[in-house]
Structure formats: C-alpha cells, structure tokens
Amino acid sequence: MMLFCGQQERNERLFYKLLIDNVEELLPIVYTPVVGEACQKYGSIFKRPQGLYISLKEKGKILEVLKNWPERSIQVIVVTDGERILGLGDLGCQGMGIPVGKLALYSALGGVRPSACLPITIDVGTNNEKLLNDEFYIGLRQKRATGKEYYDLLHEFMSAVKQNYGEKVLVQFEDFANHNAFELLAKYGTTHLVFNDDIQGTASVVLAGVVAALKLIGGTLPEHTFLFLGAGEAGTGIAELIALEMSKQTKAPIEESRKKIWLVDSKGLIVSSRVNSLQHFKKPWAHEHEPVSTLIEAVKVIKPTVLIGSSGVGKTFTKEVVEAMTANNKIPLILALSNPTSQSECTAEEAYQWSEGRAIFASGSPFDPVEYKGKVYYSGQANNAYIFPGFGLGLVMSGAIRVHDDMLLAASEALAKQVTEENYKKGLTYPPFSDIRKISANIAANVAAKAYELGLATHLPRPQDLVKYAESCMYSPLYRNYR
Numbered sequence: 001m002m003l004f005c006g007q008q009e010r011n012e013r014l015f016y017k018l019l020i021d022n023v024e025e026l027l028p029i030v031y032t033p034v035v036g037e038a039c040q041k042y043g044s045i046f047k048r049p050q051g052l053y054i055s056l057k058e059k060g061k062i063l064e065v066l067k068n069w070p071e072r073s074i075q076v077i078v079v080t081d082g083e084r085i086l087g088l089g090d091l092g093c094q095g096m097g098i099p100v101g102k103l104a105l106y107s108a109l110g111g112v113r114p115s116a117c118l119p120i121t122i123d124v125g126t127n128n129e130k131l132l133n134d135e136f137y138i139g140l141r142q143k144r145a146t147g148k149e150y151y152d153l154l155h156e157f158m159s160a161v162k163q164n165y166g167e168k169v170l171v172q173f174e175d176f177a178n179h180n181a182f183e184l185l186a187k188y189g190t191t192h193l194v195f196n197d198d199i200q201g202t203a204s205v206v207l208a209g210v211v212a213a214l215k216l217i218g219g220t221l222p223e224h225t226f227l228f229l230g231a232g233e234a235g236t237g238i239a240e241l242i243a244l245e246m247s248k249q250t251k252a253p254i255e256e257s258r259k260k261i262w263l264v265d266s267k268g269l270i271v272s273s274r275v276n277s278l279q280h281f282k283k284p285w286a287h288e289h290e291p292v293s294t295l296i297e298a299v300k301v302i303k304p305t306v307l308i309g310s311s312g313v314g315k316t317f318t319k320e321v322v323e324a325m326t327a328n329n330k331i332p333l334i335l336a337l338s339n340p341t342s343q344s345e346c347t348a349e350e351a352y353q354w355s356e357g358r359a360i361f362a363s364g365s366p367f368d369p370v371e372y373k374g375k376v377y378y379s380g381q382a383n384n385a386y387i388f389p390g391f392g393l394g395l396v397m398s399g400a401i402r403v404h405d406d407m408l409l410a411a412s413e414a415l416a417k418q419v420t421e422e423n424y425k426k427g428l429t430y431p432p433f434s435d436i437r438k439i440s441a442n443i444a445a446n447v448a449a450k451a452y453e454l455g456l457a458t459h460l461p462r463p464q465d466l467v468k469y470a471e472s473c474m475y476s477p478l479y480r481n482y483r
C-alpha cells in the first residue's frame with residue numbers, strides 16, 4: 001500500500017497509469033476503506049505534505065499562503081476541516097488523506113490534470129483528545145475554533161480562492177461536520193462554484209442506483225417508500241434529491257413527494273412532534289406520525305421498500321432489520337452507505353444471508369462477491385466516487401460558474417444509463433468501475449449540457465459533441481513520443 005501510494009510522489013505518471021489500468025483492484029487502497037486507516041495513522045506515516053495546510057495561525061495571510069502553492073492554474077480544490085472524516089469522526093488535520101485521495105480520483109477517474117488539483121486542509125484544531133495527546137499529531141494542539149472565529153477564517157479562505165483563481169475554480173467541500181456543511185454550502189452556493197460531495201455527490205450517486213434498481217425491484221420512483229437511518233448530510237441530501245426527482249415526474253409539489261420519505265436519527269423516527277427541537281436540515285422530514293424510537297420499529301410501521309443507511313455508524317442493520325425488510329418486500333433494496341467498511345451498516349454477506357438471497361444490496365465501501373447456497377451474489381459500490389470526478393469535469397470543461405440541482409439530476413441520469421443488461425443480470429445497480437473513464441465522460445457531458453442550458457457555462461461556443469469534447473479534455477498518463 002505504502003509503496004503504491006508513494007509512487008504518487010515519486011513518479012506521478014506511473015501512479016496514474018497503474019491506477020487507471022487496475023482501478024477495481026487499487027481503488028480500495030487509494031480510497032475507502034484504506035484511506036480511512038491512513039488518516040487515522042497520518043501523523044506517524046507522514047513524510048512530506050501532499051496538500052496545502054491552512055491553519056488559524058495564517059489568519060490574515062491566506063492569500064499569501066495560496067500563492068505559495070507551486071502550481072498556478074488550479075481547476076479543482078477539495079477542502080476539508082477534518083471534523084467528520086468518513087464515519088470515523090474528528091481526525092483534525094490528519095483528514096488531509098481525504099482531499100488527497102479524492103483528487104487522485106479526479107485525475108484517474110475523471111481526467112482532471114493532476115497539476116490542476118489542489119488538496120487543502122483547514123486546521124482550526126481538533127476535539128479528538130487522543131490526537132491532542134499524540135506526540136506525532138501534525139496539527140494545532142487546541143480545541144476546534146467555532147462560531148465567528150471559524151466562519152471568519154472560512155470566509156477569508158473563500159475570498160482568497162476567488163481572488164487567486166477566479167470564478168471558475170471548483171471548491172469541493174468534503175467531510176465537514178453537519179453543523180457547518182449545510183451552512184457553508186448555502187452561504188457560498190450563490191457566490192462561488194461550490195459542491196458538497198457528502199450532501200450532493202452522495203445524493204446523485206444514490207438516486208442513480210435507485211433509478212437503476214427499479215428495473216429489478218419494479219415500480220416507479222414515486223411509488224416507493226424510503227426509510228433512512230441517519231439524517232445528516234448524506235441522508236437529507238439524498239432524500240431531497242429523490243423528492244426533487246419524484247416531483248419532476250409527478251408534477252406534485254416537493255412537500256408532497258417528501259411524504260414518501262422517512263428518516264430515523266439517533267432519537268428515533270423524525271416526526272412532527274419533534275419539530276421544534278430538530279436542526280433546520282431535518283425539519284422538512286418531520287411528518288405526521290406518532291413517535292417511534294427505534295429503526296426496527298420504524299421498518300415495521302413505515303414498511304419501506306428501500307432502506308438506506310447513512311449515519312456513519314456500523315452494524316446497525318441487524319438480522320432483525322433485514323428480516324423485517326424481507327418480510328415486507330419481495331425484493332428489498334438495501335443500501336449500507338457508511339464508510340469505511342468498519343462503519344458499514346451491514347456486510348454484503350449479511351444482507352444476502354438474512355434476506356435469503358432476495359435483497360438487492362449496494363454499499364459505500366466495496367465488498368467482494370458472496371456465495372450463498374451455491375449462487376454468487378454481486379453488490380455495487382454506492383459511492384460518490386462514481387459522480388464527483390465526472391461532475392467536476394463537466395463543470396470545468398463548460399467553464400460553469402455555479403452548481404445547480406438540475407446538474408446533480410443530470411449526473412444521476414447519465415450514471416443510471418450506463419448500467420447494462422449484463423450488470424442487471426448479476427444484480428448490480430451500478431456499472432463496474434473498470435469502465436469509469438467512459439462513465440465519467442458521459443456524466444461530464446450531461447452535466448455540461450445542463451450548464452449550457454441553464455446559461456451557467458462560460459466556455460463558449462458550446463462544443464457540438466460534448467461526450468467527444470469531454471474525452472478530448474481528459475488527462476492520460478502517457479509519455480510523449482520524442483522522435
């Protein structure tokens with residue numbers, strides 16, 4: 001693992017060649033689950049910085065710090081503050097592994113030039129006591145700054161980014177805690193080209209998987225009933241995008257569509273009697289219902305056809321939960337999205353065993369095929385890695401200046417279309433990652449088409465064939481032929 005990842009710094013072209021040619025095998029190393037472990041151990045395996053750290057100490061000087069980065073023409077920034085790394089919690093500035101890993105995928109899967117990618121970690125401290133007491137911790141040894149101090153630093157950062165790189169640089173927010181993620185997205189969504197991967201990327205990939213799964217489980221999207229465990233960024237982001245797509249199909253107001261979607265958080269089912277004590281992003285999901293305190297009870301009374309885990313807490317889809325889903329549905333659709341593997345709501349093996357081979361299952365981190373009663377079951381990887389590289393490429397190649405929800409729907413639609421009959425026969429609701437460059441080109445083209453349609457694209461005139469254009473923009477790790 002170290003040897004391969006070390007290649008990124010020693011011989012970048014070889015690293016990308018290996019990664020692209022062996023993507024299914026190497027993705028779990030550069031990305032979830034191994035990247036999670038790398039973040040946990042970042043302090044002791046640290047050799048040299050792979051990205052840019054901006055700490056509270058740099059307040060007032062962020063523009064200068066950005067100018068220190070050796071590359072000038074940046075197209076994509078992935079930034080974290082390390083407060084909610086995957087389902088592993090606050091890892092402080094050791095979270096740098098995430099922007100580095102995500103951007104490696106931008107280049108390998110989406111073809112954005114490595115030199116145009118900038119990983120950034122904003123260090124405002126950490127509340128992780130273990131790290132604060134760890135002699136190898138590489139960040140500020142203080143509790144997290146909050147409130148005005150935090151928001152002032154982020155504002156200076158966002159302003160410096162625009163000043164230094166202009167309006168067309170994409171800023172992808174990654175693994176911020178709920179209490180900041182929604183606010184940052186809302187605040188900068190109108191002034192910058194920003195995208196929150198955990199809210200929007202996850203939403204787009206899950207919608208694609210659900211739409212594709214309809215071929216296997218039957219019915220139309222608005223006919224299904226959804227139950228989420230987890231009402232944070234991923235849960236509410238996915239729920240909202242599904243409701244938006246339902247409303248486009250039925251022409252009913254979004255408030256109506258939301259009623260088909262239920263969320264459970266740590267205090268039980270989100271219902272109207274809880275509305276006053278709910279965080280603002282949960283309020284739209286507080287439907288009329290009597291209180292229900294556990295997931296299993298919720299599965300029994302709501303009778304969802306689709307169960308989605310997005311709470312970051314592992315082993316929460318118990319045998320009882322999967323059995324209740326199977327009792328209510330001929331083919332239950334079960335998505336265990338939390339990462340890394342240790343936080344998965346259940347394993348693929350458990351999903352197939354406990355549903356007696358009836359479930360269609362996908363998960364955020366990969367699982368190998370499972371043999372159950374002589375048959376092999378394949379599960380897809382419902383991970384935003386399918387979306388963000390192509391989505392970002394679509395924004396960059398069209399010179400988009402803002403992200404719009406319809407672009408997320410466009411990305412979903414393009415991904416769902418890439419699932420083949422052969423994939424469906426295996427029970428897969430996502431195409432294999434081995435085709436990801438082609439998939440990303442199609443996603444990019446559909447996203448760019450939407451940017452042009454909405455008048456948000458600045459790369460004019462619009463290229464005729466957007467798929468061909470996307471392909472022509474993609475970085476390939478080839479050596480030039482000098483003759």
Ligand SMILES: O=C([O-])CC(=O)C(=O)O
Binds near residue numbers: 086175339384
């Ligand atoms: O990084 C991943 O594998 C997916 C993701 O965004 C998360 O879990 O926060």
Ligand SMILES: [Mg+2]
Binds near residue numbers: 086174175197198
């Ligand atoms: Mg994330």
